[in-house]
Amino acid sequence: MGWKAGVVTAGTLPLNLRWEQLAWLGAVMVGLGLGHVVLSRGTHLAHVVHISLVALYLTPVVASALWAGLRGGVLSSVLVTAAFSIHVRLAWLGQAVELPQWWSFVAIFWVVGVVGGVMVDLQKAERARALARERDTERRNVLEAMASLAAALGSHDPYTRSHGERVAQVAAALGAELHMGAEQLEILRLAGLVHDIGKLGVPDDILLKPGELSVAERTSVQRHPETAATILQPLRGAAKVAEVVLSHHECPDGSGYPRGLRNSEIPVEAQLLRVADVFCSLIDTRPYKAALPPSTVLSMMEFMAGPKLNEVGFHALETLVRRGELPPPNWGK
Ligand SMILES: [Fe+2]
Secondary structure, three states, X not given: OEEEXXXXXXXXXXXXXXXXXXXXXXXXXXXXXXXXXXXXXXXXXXHHHHHHHHHHHHHHHHHHHHHHHHHHHHHHHHHHHHHHHHHHHHHOOOOOOOHHHHHHHHHHHHHHHHHHHHHHHHHHHHHHHHHHHHHHHHHHHHHHHHHHHHHHHHHHOHHHHHHHHHHHHHHHHHHHHOOOOHHHHHHHHHHHHHOOHHHHHOOHHHHOOOOOOOHXXXXXXXXXXXXXHHHHOOOOOOHHHHXXXXXXXXXXXXXXXXXXXXXXXXXXXXXXXXXXXXXHHHHOOEOOEOOOOHHHHHHHHHHHEOOOEOHHHHHHHHHHHHHOOOOOOOOOO
């Protein structure tokens, strides 16, 4: 519920009223009130008008029930009962109040408030369940798509696939260490699994080259985050994973690629993914480098922490290494 550019909004309910409409509603209420005073002369017609106008008390009850469900219906029924009681007392000043009539109107207010509120709450709950089912299906589709992509990557380059699996584990462990929520941890796992999927677009002779890469070859390799994003973005529900993968080579000082993002411009999941990626890459044996022990890798990464790596993520990594809670390196593959 909220106020937006002169429009009263009530969640997903169709209660959008413009200021002009509210002014008209107010004018009608004032007109009815004046008519009520003018006609209050004890005639038969006045009695009929009185009974009809009592129905106006239902307006706030119905509106509140639609707006806030059972809570709104009950609260407005309490307030309307109080206002109606004062009204009746004043109208019957000096005379005995017709209690059965009072009770019947109050009962109507409460029935409308409670039943209307319960119906609105049930409708909202059904909508929430439908949304949850839709999200669940979307999530399963994304998981299956990621598993297929990881399998495709594995058939092209088994190391990159196993590297992705370990990066996913380390990134999720870092996220858990930093108390991230379940949704962020899942993004870290999925993004870790397919972060190098863009390497499908890098020729094997470059990807598996034992020696140093030329400038052109390096440029070709550095295109892999964008290639990955191009593969992932069309997948429904994978937009965040695509954004994280696109940013996993960005550095806090802006020297990374492909967009040269800085600090908070880089999604926090991508920053943790980079910490995990650098750690797993340094610790593993590769055609162009020997494996390194975790202590040596941490010393090397300490120099990168700040400008090149997220510092908080690095300290979380130190903690995990100290506690021996990381998956074993890929030595000798
Ligand atoms: Fe990468």
